Each structure stands twice: as C-alpha cells, then as structure tokens.
Amino acid sequence: xxxxxxxxxxxxxxxxxxxxxxxxxxxxxxxxxxxxxxxxxxxxxxxxxxxxxxxxxxxxxxxxxxxxxxxxxxxxxxxxxxxxxxxxxxxxxxxxxxxxxxxxxxxxxxxxxxxxxxxxxxxxxxxxxxxxxxxxxxxxxxxxxxxxxxxxxxxxxxxxxxxxxxxxxxxxxxxxxxxxxxxxxxxxxxxxxxxxxxxxxxxxxxxxxxxxxxxxxxxxxxxxxxxxxxxxxxxxxxxxxxxxxxxxxxxxxxxxxxxxxxxxxxxxxxxxxxxxxxxxxxxxxxxxxxxxxxxxxxxxxxxxx
Amino acid sequence: xxxxxxxxxxxxxxxxxxxxxxxxxxxxxxxxxxxxxxxxxxxxxxxxxxxxxxxxxxxxxxxxxxxxxxxxxxxxxxxxxxxxxxxxxxxxxxxxxxxxxxxxxxxxxxxxxxxxxxxxxxxxxxxxxxxxxxxxxxxxxxxxxxxxxxxxxxxxxxxxxxxxxxxxxxxxxxxxxxxxxxxxxxxxxxxxxxxxxxxxxxxxxxxxxxxxxxxxxxxxxxxxxxxxxxxxxxxxxxxxxxxxxxxxxxxxxxxxxxxxxxxxxxxxxxxxxxxxxxxxxxxxxxxxxxxxxxxxxxxxxxxxxxxxxxxxxxxxxxxxxxxxxxxxxxxxxxxxxxxxxxxxxxxxxxxxxxxxxxxxxxxxxxxxxxxxxxxxxxxxxxx
Numbered sequence: 086x087x088x089x090x091x092x093x094x095x096x097x098x099x100x101x102x103x104x105x106x107x108x109x110x111x112x113x114x115x116x117x118x119x120x121x122x123x124x125x126x127x128x129x130x131x132x133x134x135x136x137x138x139x140x141x142x143x144x145x146x147x148x149x150x151x152x153x154x155x156x157x158x159x160x161x162x163x164x165x166x167x168x169x170x171x172x173x174x175x176x177x178x179x180x181x182x183x184x185x186x187x188x189x190x191x192x193x194x195x196x197x198x199x200x201x202x203x204x205x206x207x208x209x210x211x212x213x214x215x216x217x218x219x220x221x222x223x224x225x226x227x228x229x230x231x232x233x234x235x236x237x238x239x240x241x242x243x244x245x246x247x248x249x250x251x252x253x254x255x256x257x258x259x260x261x262x263x264x265x266x267x268x269x270x271x272x273x274x275x276x277x278x279x280x281x282x283x284x285x286x287x288x289x290x291x292x293x294x295x296x297x298x299x300x301x302x303x304x305x306x307x308x309x310x311x312x313x314x315x316x317x318x319x320x321x322x323x324x325x326x327x328x329x330x331x332x333x334x335x336x337x338x339x340x341x342x343x344x345x346x347x348x349x350x351x352x353x354x355x356x357x358x359x360x361x362x363x364x365x366x367x368x369x370x371x372x373x374x375x376x377x378x379x380x381x382x383x384x385x386x387x388x389x390x
Numbered sequence: 391x392x393x394x395x396x397x398x399x400x401x402x403x404x405x406x407x408x409x410x411x412x413x414x415x416x417x418x419x420x421x422x423x424x425x426x427x428x429x430x431x432x433x434x435x436x437x438x439x440x441x442x443x444x445x446x447x448x449x450x451x452x453x454x455x456x457x458x459x460x461x462x463x464x465x466x467x468x469x470x471x472x473x474x475x476x477x478x479x480x481x482x483x484x485x486x487x488x489x490x491x492x493x494x495x496x497x498x499x500x501x502x503x504x505x506x507x508x509x510x511x512x513x514x515x516x517x518x519x520x521x522x523x524x525x526x527x528x529x530x531x532x533x534x535x536x537x538x539x540x541x542x543x544x545x546x547x548x549x550x551x552x553x554x555x556x557x558x559x560x561x562x563x564x565x566x567x568x569x570x571x572x573x574x575x576x577x578x579x580x581x582x583x584x585x586x587x588x589x590x591x592x593x594x595x596x597x598x599x600x601x602x603x604x605x606x607x608x609x610x611x612x613x614x615x616x617x618x619x620x621x622x623x624x625x626x627x628x629x630x631x632x633x634x635x636x637x638x639x640x641x642x643x644x645x646x647x648x649x650x651x652x653x654x655x656x657x658x659x660x661x662x663x664x665x666x667x668x669x670x671x672x673x674x675x676x677x678x679x680x681x682x683x684x685x686x687x688x689x690x691x692x693x694x695x696x697x698x699x700x701x702x703x704x705x706x707x708x709x710x711x712x713x714x715x716x717x718x719x720x721x722x723x724x725x726x727x728x729x730x731x732x733x734x735x736x737x738x739x740x741x742x743x744x745x746x747x748x749x750x751x752x753x754x755x756x757x758x759x760x761x762x763x764x765x766x767x768x769x770x771x772x773x
Binding site for chain 2: 095096097098099100101102104105108115116117118119120121122123124125126127128129130131133135144145148149151152153154155156157158160163164166167168169170171172174175176177178179180181247248249250252291293322323373374375376377
C-alpha cells in the first residue's frame with residue numbers, strides 16, 4: 086500500500102525587487118505587503134493546441150513543459166502579464182488595445198516607430214525646412230513625427246480599445262465593466278514625459294528606481310469611441326470602448342544635450358537628415374482588463390548641435 | 391452574436407471585481423511570521439592562517455594594535471576577512487610591570503575588550519575577565535590573554551554553542567615545519583550546548599576548556615579539563631589565556647617534564663606568554679598564528695520569514711492578460727463560450743497598497759488554473 090501524497094501547499098521563496106529594497110530602506114512604512122497578483126510571463130498560449138489528435142488532455146502539454154525563469158529583481162520586468170478574474174466563466178472574447186494608425190495624424194512613422202523630435206531644430210517649421218529638421222516635408226507635417234519640444238501640431242499617439250473581431254458588430258455595446266476609463270502609461274523618465282494632445286503636461290504618479298515614470302490617465306486623454314460604423318478610421322472591428330490619445334514631450338536632457346544620445350543611442354538617417362536617436366518603448370496598460378501594448382518610440386535629435 | 395449579447399447580460403448580473411488583478415491579503419489570516427535558525431560549519435585549517443599563502447593573507451597595520459587574517463592574499467578582491475588576532479595585558483597582571491614593548495597598547499586592548507565583553511562593576515570600573523565566569527565568587531582572573539575576533543562573515547548572528555574547537559600546537563620547540571604540532575591541546579566550549587553564562591553586556595558566553603588532543607606523552611600537567619578562556623557567542627570573540635603556553639611550574643597547564651613552556655618565538659629566550667613583555671603585538675600574533683592547528687565551529691543565522699498565504703479560489707485568476715492569450719480578441723484556450731477558461735501560473739507578485747511590486751516568487755513549472763481548481767500558494771519572504 087503506497088503512501089498518500091502529503092506535499093500539501095505549494096511553497097515558494099520570494100525575492101525582493103529593487104524597488105522593494107528601496108522602500109524597505111526608506112523605513113517610512115511604504116514597504117507593507119498587502120496584496121498579491123499572479124502572472125504567466127513565460128507562457129505562450131499559441132502553443133495551446135485545441136485540435137490535438139490525442140484529445141483534450143494533450144491540448145496544453147507543450148505549455149506545461151514551458152521552463153520557468155528565476156525571479157527577476159527588476160520590478161519593471163517582473164509580473165508583467167497578470168492573470169485576471171472575471172465573474173463570468175463564459176467569456177469568449179476580451180477587449181484589446183490597439184494602436185490606431187488609420188489617420189494621418191496618428192500614423193506611425195514609416196521607420197516603424199513614433200518619432201519624437203526633441204528640439205526646435207529637429208522639428209523645423211512649415212515655412213522653413215532646414216537642413217536639419219525632420220518634422221516637415223514640402224510644408225506638410227511628416228506623419229509619425231511628434232514635436233516633443235513645442236508640442237505643436239496634430240501628430241499624436243492614439244490607442245483604441247474594444248473587441249477586435251469582425252464576428253461581432255461594432256454596433257453591439259461593450260459591457261461597461263470591460264470599458265477602460267483609465268490607463269497606465271510607462272515611459273523612461275530620462276527621455277520623455279506624457280502630454281495631452283493640447284500640449285499640457287500630465288503629472289506622473291511616481292518614478293521608480295529604474296527611472297520608469299508611471300502615469301495614470303483618464304479624463305482629458307481618454308474618451309469614448311462613439312463611432313459604431315465599420316468606418317475606415319476605426320482600428321477596432323467589433324464593439325468599441327475608449328480611445329487614448331497623447332503626445333510625448335522630450336526631456337530637458339534630450340532637448341539640451343547629446344549626452345544620453347551618445348550613451349544610449351546611435352546615429353541614423355531620418356527623412357534624409359542625419360540624426361542621433363534613442364529607441365525606447367512606451368507601455369500602455371488598461372486599468373480594468375490589464376491588456377497592454379508596447380508603443381515603439383524613437384527620440385531623434387538633429388546633428389546640428 | 392447572440393452569445394456575445396448574453397455575455398453582456400451576464401456581466402450586468404455579475405459585477406466584475408473592482409481590482410481584478412490584485413487580491414488583498416488579510417493580515418490576520420493570510421500572513422504568518424516564522425523564525426528559523428540555520429547553521430553552517432566553519433572549518434579553518436591552520437595552513438590557511440600560517441603557510442599556505444606565505445603570509446600574504448596576513449595584514450599588519452602601522453598602528454600595531456592587531457593583525458588581520460584573510461582566507462586569501464588580502465590584496466585580491468577574492469579575499470575574505472576571517473579573524474583578527476591581538477594580545478592584551480591587564481594592569482593587575484604580574485607581567486605588566488615587565489612589559490617594555492607596546493605596553494600601553496596591550497593595556498588599552500585589554501581594557502577595551504574587557505569593558506565591551508565583561509562590562510563594569512558597580513563602581514564603574516572595568517571588570518577583568520573571570521576564568522570561570524563567576525564574577526561574584528571572585529576567583530582567578532585572565533590577565534594575560536590572546537584575543538581572536540572572528541569576522542561577522544563567519545559567525546553570522548552567533549557561534550553555535552558547544553561547537554567551538556581551537557587546536558593549538560604546544561610543543562616547546564619553535565619550528566615552522568610541523569614540530570610545534572607534535573604536541574597539541576584542544577580548546578572547546580565544552581559546556582556551551584547545555585550551560586552558558588549570561589552576565590556579559592554583549593550576550594552569552596561559555597568557558598573554554600583545554601584537553602590534550604595529540605602527543606605520545608602527557609601534554610597537560612594533569613588529566614583534566616582546564617578552564618583557559620572565554621568564548622563570547624554573539625560577539626564572536628575568543629579570549630584565550632596565556633596559560634595555555636605555560637607549564638605548571640610557571641602557573642600554566644602544560645606538563646612540566648614532557649612539554650615545558652612553549653617557546654613562542656625562536657629568536658627569544660622567552661617561554662610561554664612571557665613573550666608579551668618584549669615583543670610587539672604583531673610578533674605575538676605571528677607566534678600564536680603559527681601555533682594554530684585547526685579552528686572550527688558552527689555559526690548561526692536567525693532567519694525571520696513572513697509567509698503569505700495566497701489563496702486562489704476556483705472562480706479567480708482564470709483569465710490572462712498575456713498578449714498571446716488572445717487571437718484578435720478571441721481567447722485561444724476556448725473554442726466556445728461554455729468551455730472552461732484556463733490560465734497557467736508561473737509567477738506570484740507581492741504588492742503594497744499603491745500596487746508597487748515589492749517581491750516576486752516563481753514556480754518551478756507552470757501551474758494550470760481553471761475554474762474547477764483551487765490553490766493556496768505559500769510565498770515565503772526571508773529577512
């Protein structure tokens with residue numbers, strides 16, 4: 086007669102994150118663990134094979150063989166794709182967040198990223214295209230180039246939220262509990278800051294030890310998508326939630342100095358002009374659904390200075 | 391389509407959790423604090439402290455107050471400090487008036503160590519080290535002593551009681567080729583595991599007792615345990631009486647005929663700890679170091695842990711925000727809405743009220759979570 090398995094609960098050893106150590110060192114009571122979350126960062130759900138010939142017990146056999154990495158101490162790189170609880174077990178579709186590039190002012194640059202021109206020389210002006218400016222072409226703003234110094238112009242980043250499936254009509258209403266009314270934006274604070282499309286600066290919530298600034302944005306940057314048509318300007322095929330629109334302001338360091346460009350970036354040609362650049366990402370995460378999108382951003386500075 | 395509409399209707403009935411990623415921990419029910427003692431064995435062979443590295447692991451200082459011993463040549467970044475050696479002479483010692491070299495330094499060292507380890511009497515005077523720790527009863531004092539101050543790296547929180555062993559070569563001849571170790575004594579905190587003293591201002595201490603450990607003839611004056619020092623467990627300091635190198639005729643513990651007082655310095659006519667009168671701390675530390683055959687003890691680390699019970703109910707965490715979880719907006723692990731949602735747990739994050747990630751833990755393999763399973767994951771955070 087064999088013994089019963091008495092392994093009981095699952096016991097894990099936790100490591101403090103760098104931010105956790107920082108708060109612990111501060112000793113002001115901010116290191117107070119009060120909640121937990123679960124994540125599946127290593128899991129690739131495309132390995133789920135619902136047509137496996139051997140039956141449903143084998144659908145996830147490849148997923149279950151996924152090796153799991155040791156814990157990172159970098160708080161920004163850990164527990165990224167969280168598990169989420171919904172009251173219903175019958176959900177088949179979940180809303181996503183997509184970059185809307187269907188308008189000229191919200192398009193990504195042809196280089197494959199949103200370009201942030203970090204100073205006036207790099208931006209240029211409509212009536213004076215200099216040897217160094219990349220913001221205008223034949224008197225017209227170049228799509229995908231955001232004026233990070235003046236915050237002028239219409240170019241911006243737009244993300245739409247909703248169920249992106251043509252199986253469901255966009256006229257269907259998304260449940261209010263699945264509509265994002267606020268988002269978290271993460272950006273490298275050394276490089277840029279978040280601004281409204283009118284050019285007003287948005288205050289950050291906090292900046293972590295890795296210089297990542299966290300912004301929680303809602304009214305002023307987030308608005309309801311009211312277009313229920315299958316129009317060409319909508320990125321979401323099915324029921325729609327909200328849109329998030331914002332600009333990126335260049336940091337003072339990038340505006341006035343080439344130090345970070347030398348340290349973190351490289352040189353390239355943009356719109357036929359030589360520029361220094363730094364590639365980064367801006368992460369946008371829905372507060373309710375947790376769906377996140379990484380927006381590629383290139384900070385560019387003309388080589389005039 | 392109708393399926394989607396029915397989902398919406400269901401959502402109106404079932405309120406989605408306000409914070410559907412984070413689950414609050416009930417401090418009273420979901421958090422437990424534990425204390426664990428861990429022990430490591432620390433063996434230090436004598437060749438490390440004298441010979442292996444041609445004394446390149448020995449650091450002497452211009453101030454001449456003590457000598458530091460490393461486990462590797464100390465100019466290397468790989469070197470770890472393992473202990474310091476020095477010598478102290480009390481003003482009440484019979485040898486004190488004869489001391490001609492670094493007299494004040496030896497007195498200052500003694501007083502400094504005594505005031506920290508033995509404390510003060512009711513008049514505010516520094517107490518001398520007592521041979522058996524029974525200060526009120528008076529008795530013999532340790533006035534000429536060696537100090538071995540072990541590094542915090544080795545002792546961690548404290549030396550485990552009853553595990554300390556220091557083996558010294560006491561052959562009377564001075565020799566660097568091993569002759570000093572043909573007669574040896576072993577100092578142990580014999581009573582440490584079941585009896586120790588607490589009348590020190592720096593915690594607990596035990597008495598070090600000497601016995602013969604090697605030698606064809608009698609090494610000790612009598613076949614008995616001699617109290618020859620004190621071991622302060624939390625401070626990590628061994629106080630060793632100079633009597634371990636004296637024969638009985640000079641008030642020590644060694645056998646008079648077979649051992650004689652140990653000649654600590656070849657170039658000197660001194661016997662035993664008489665060396666303190668005319669030699670510097672550095673020379674005396676060298677002499678003691680060359681007599682160390684072996685040191686070993688177990689250290690203790692007091693590990694305080696918080697255990698967080700992360701309770702995951704059947705209806706929680708069955709969906710994922712993983713970008714690969716959806717194809718378009720459709721959940722990959724379901725083919726129809728009535729299929730049970732499935733997710734796979736690989737990580738647990740611990741957060742504060744501001745949703746700042748303070749600690750992470752990883753599972754060894756993905757853990758399948760669906761609405762027909764529940765788990766309690768215990769996450770332990772050590773401090």
